[in-house]
Amino acid sequence: MAGGPSKALLAELATRPGRDTLASTATKGAFIAVSLLFLAALLFAPLVMVFATALSKGVLPYLQSFQDADTVAAIRLTLVTAAIVVPLNTVFGIAAAWAIAKFEFRGKSVLITLIDLPIAVSPVIAGLIYVLLFGIQGWFGLWLQEHNFSIIFALPGIVIATLFVTLPYVARELIPLMQQLGNDEEEAAITLGAGGLMTFFRVTLPKIRWGLVYGVILCNARAMGEFGAVSVVSGHIRGLTTTMPLHVEILYNEYNFVGAFAVASLLTLLAVLTLVIKTLVEWRTGYRKR
């Protein structure tokens, strides 16, 4: 939620008598100082450190670390995973929000709880459950081996684990938004003879588009950055099943700090870009999270 006090509120505050005492000014200064120091040590210092370490040997070694074949493979795997996961979870989010926001039915709260569940579950558990199903000693492990198809330690496992952890993002954004917007306009469109798809694309989608953008970029950031769940199912086969975050770990454990932080700097830029888009959506449209 960007925003805080409105201009009017602040103007009103400024005119209140007895507010601008020495004590209140000192309190204000103390609060701002503590906040800024806390955020600087915890949030800002690590961000600066990522770029400082990545560029510690100069720009050339930094750029050269992206020529490494395994690094390129990791970037490609991350992009492929996100390209599969984000559209699937977007479709899921829209479908779930349509069913939940537009209709009254039994078991709705159970459905909402299930959608929230991946947020509360540890990412390691998210990986573990698929290993128990598809791993060599898992329920379907032998069957998969006989049919020469691997899910764990391969792309399908990485995709499914990422699907699990990013499942709630779009749905959680759209459900409250669509509930708040109501059904009147959609009902009018249907009454006037529009089909279901036309109603969605011409009536609903324009109303929810900022919420959708919001959900999709957060889903994408998590999909590209997920570590725990993917780490459990990936097997860490260098150049084959390592996504960017996993590749960061491998390089870091090899004491290749420039390489590790160079890949990390790309992920950091992605995070910054995500925040910029998110903030622009909030400032431009007044769209607020919660």
Next chain:
Amino acid sequence: MNAVRAPSILPGFGMTLGFSTFFLCAIVLIPLAALVMRTATMGWEEFLAIVLDERAVASYRLSFGAALLAAFINSVFGFVVAWTLVRYEFPGRKLIDAFIDMPFALPTAVSGIALTAVFAENGPLGQLLAAYGIRVAYTWVGIVVALTLIGLPFVVRSVQPALLEVQRDLEDAAETLGAGRFYTFRRIILPTVLPALLTGFTMAFARGVGEYGSVIFIAGNLPFETEITPLLIVIKLEEFDYAGAAALGFIMLVISFVMLLSINLLQAWGRRRMVAAGR
């Protein structure tokens, strides 16, 4: 309501509900059921031997203790940050407000290696603290620092809207009637913000208990000392000890359920208090 659903002229109910239910079952419900089944087929003795193993118990103590401490630190500093952002105008306020969500957007592996670099004994802040004999990286303190980073936005984002709800005229009235600052805080501000603060605390705690990526780099990962429960699960999986991993995973899953339930109850409590206060 006798029918399964109330009548509506809007189309697409069957298709959207069918698809989302199928998707949820395939991705979430059935795999989680597999974890529960795997644990259920285990004998009691085997299950208890795994979950009450000394190394496992030491890891719970660390995971819960560190998450609890980090959530507590976040409740204090998160409140101060939220207060600063809501009540004061200063240059860069909107940028800092947007910046709070950084831990949500930053991959955990990145925050893990970056925090380690900052707080290692040759890092900028690590050097500073080492001069006072405080070691952060590769100790439990480092785990608390990582979990504080991860949990911060949960507290700030819960408390901010609640602070906007505080009735300013009540504060002014209290002040004119002679109440001191702390009395006003304790009797007017805190009661309004408390449900939101507790919700943020629980969310940060729940996230911290399960956190893996940002912790393992800074933790040192010594058994009995700096080994968190999620890491122990990963170690058991790497040793192909599926039963051990499943049992520990089951314990963590139950805890997540309890957390989710408490968050929902806290939020319902907060809403009821809002209604009761006539807002």
